[in-house]
Amino acid sequence: MYRAPRGTADILPREQTYRHYIMANAVRLCQLYGYEQIDTPTFEDTGLFVRSVGAETDIVQKEMYTFEDKGGHSITLRPEGTAPVCRAYLEHGLHNLPQPVKLYYTAAIFRYERPQAGRFREHHQFGYEAIGEADPALDAEVIDMAWQFFTSLGLKNLSLNLNSIGCQDCRPQYLATLKEYYTEHTADLCRDCKDRLARNPLRLLDCKNPPCQEIAIAAPKSIDYLCPPCDEHFLKLGKYLNLLELPFKINHRLVRGLDYYTRTVFEIQPATAAGSQSAIGGGGRYDNLIAELGGKPTPAIGFATGIERIILNLKQQDVPIPDPAKPPVYIAHLGDEARDVAIKLAATLRQNGTGVIEAFGKKSLKAQLRQANSLGAHYAVIIGEDEVKANTAVLRDMTTSEQKSIPIDQLAEWLP
Numbered sequence: 001m002y003r004a005p006r007g008t009a010d011i012l013p014r015e016q017t018y019r020h021y022i023m024a025n026a027v028r029l030c031q032l033y034g035y036e037q038i039d040t041p042t043f044e045d046t047g048l049f050v051r052s053v054g055a056e057t058d059i060v061q062k063e064m065y066t067f068e069d070k071g072g073h074s075i076t077l078r079p080e081g082t083a084p085v086c087r088a089y090l091e092h093g094l095h096n097l098p099q100p101v102k103l104y105y106t107a108a109i110f111r112y113e114r115p116q117a118g119r120f121r122e123h124h125q126f127g128y129e130a131i132g133e134a135d136p137a138l139d140a141e142v143i144d145m146a147w148q149f150f151t152s153l154g155l156k157n158l159s160l161n162l163n164s165i166g167c168q169d170c171r172p173q174y175l176a177t178l179k180e181y182y183t184e185h186t187a188d189l190c191r192d193c194k195d196r197l198a199r200n201p202l203r204l205l206d207c208k209n210p211p212c213q214e215i216a217i218a219a220p221k222s223i224d225y226l227c228p229p230c231d232e233h234f235l236k237l238g239k240y241l242n243l244l245e246l247p248f249k250i251n252h253r254l255v256r257g258l259d260y261y262t263r264t265v266f267e268i269q270p271a272t273a274a275g276s277q278s279a280i281g282g283g284g285r286y287d288n289l290i291a292e293l294g295g296k297p298t299p300a301i302g303f304a305t306g307i308e309r310i311i312l313n314l315k316q317q318d319v320p321i322p323d324p325a326k327p328p329v330y331i332a333h334l335g336d337e338a339r340d341v342a343i344k345l346a347a348t349l350r351q352n353g354t355g356v357i358e359a360f361g362k363k364s365l366k367a368q369l370r371q372a373n374s375l376g377a378h379y380a381v382i383i384g385e386d387e388v389k390a391n392t393a394v395l396r397d398m399t400t401s402e403q404k405s406i407p408i409d410q411l412a413e414w415l416p
Contacts (some may be wrong), residue, residue: 005121007061007112007121008121008122009122009308017033017321017324018314018321019124020324021153021308021322022154023126026106026149027106028152029145029152029339030104035102035103035104035130036102038103038105039105040080040081040105041189041261042078042155043075043076043077045073045085046064048084048087052079052082052083052258053083053259053260054259057200057258057259059079063113064111064112065077065080065111065112069098078107078109078110079111080126080258080304081105081107081109082258082302083293085105085302086131086289086293089131089175089290089295090290090293090294095132099131100132100138101131101132102129102130102131103128103131104127105126106126106307108122109123119309123306123307123308124308125304125307126237126304126305127302127303127304130142131298131300132299132300134233136234136237139285140237140241141287142303143266144246144247145303146282146305147246149305150268150281153310153319154268154319154320155280155310156317156405158269158270159247159256159271160194160246160249160268161248161249161250161267161268162264162267163223163254164226164230164233164264165252165255165262165265166222166262167229167230167262167287168262169227169230170226170230171262173225174225177220178205179197180203181219182197182201182219183197188211189204193208193209193330205252205255222252223252231261232265234264237264238352251267258286258324260286260292261284261285261286262284262286263287264285266283266284267281267283268282270313281304281305282303282304283303283304284301285299287299290319326377327335327354327356327357327377328377329354329357329378329379329380329415330356330357330359331358331380331381331383332359332368332369332383333368333383334382334383334384335384335388337385338388341383341387341408342358342383343358345383345411348412349415357372357375365382367400369398372398378397378416379397379398379415380398381394381411382395382396391407392408393406395413395414
């Protein structure tokens with residue numbers, strides 16, 4: 001028997017209820033903040049991700065699904081959402097629009113990781129990008145939007161972690177100091193961190209192994225090495241977040257996992273996180289990415305969150321999810337002539353905007369009403385031989401069991 005590939009999952013109807021709830025809140029919030037939807041292809045030129053995410057990151061080195069297509073081109077399934085949006089921004093001349101350009105997306109994301117709770121090889125992401133503005137007030141708005149999104153879902157006991165990792169002017173000095181510090185602790189580092197020390201020292205702070213975390217506690221702090229413009233940007237951001245009454249804390253080990261980040265980085269975490277990862281969403285500035293992809297220097301900031309991880313946390317916190325709307329009417333019928341009437345009636349009611357579930361097969365009336373009840377129908381319309389002759393139908397309230405005979409052509413007036 002075939003099964004879903006490891007690290008993937010079928011999204012069954014009961015899980016779709018959570019997804020619809022999450023995305024309804026996401027779309028409503030995006031409209032409030034002036035974001036418009038964008039969809040990008042599921043796969044892109046491999047070079048887009050190597051250049052943007054960083055050739056030395058774990059994503060590029062270990063996790064991307066890359067293949068050669070029949071035309072001999074190297075293609076990669078989308079491992080993250082920001083780079084494709086930036087590619088589209090350049091390709092379609094969105095820099096000619098009023099800035100910042102605000103875009104949001106939902107997308108399937110593919111990474112070859114060890115599957116576990118909250119982490120899949122194919123997962124689904126909601127994210128948004130604000131491109132074309134360097135004002136720290138935009139950082140505050142993007143962070144506020146993320147906070148409002150999670151709280152609108154009913155998640156509680158959240159914490160906002162904030163850091164600045166500087167820019168291309170001040171970061172080199174910090175990285176040199178960081179590397180010097182970690183060199184003194186080489187013997188105690190895990191195998192991956194020994195590799196990171198040589199090729200990507202900023203990722204040392206992000207290691208989840210307990211011994212490496214202990215070393216990271218006393219590591220040099222990036223905010224102590226910020227150049228004056230970066231320092232001013234970070235101070236203003238803190239001021240704006242205080243104005244918004246967002247309870248943030250500075251996390252000196254927060255660096256995020258992608259090389260394109262500059263200055264502001266942030267994550268939102270629940271007090272008791274579900275799954276292997278503590279953060280349910282995060283983002284930051286990427287002021288150099290557009291230029292790296294061939295455009296003019298263009299400041300930008302974004303946010304992303306995994307839908308599956310949100311669902312885990314909603315379940316863990318027992319957040320009540322509204323039940324999806326169900327068709328309120330069930331049409332039961334007895335006999336071939338009644339079936340013909342039922343088919344026409346169901347079509348008429350649906351054209352009038354009333355949701356209908358029609359009975360199929362030759363079940364008894366008792367079985368049909370039992371099915372109507374299990375499906376949550378508010379009303380059952382019953383058509384038998386007598387009703388066909390009289391051109392009527394019996395309308396039964398499934399809640400009160402009250403019923404009345406109504407002419408077929410007046411039935412729509414009695415239904416929602």
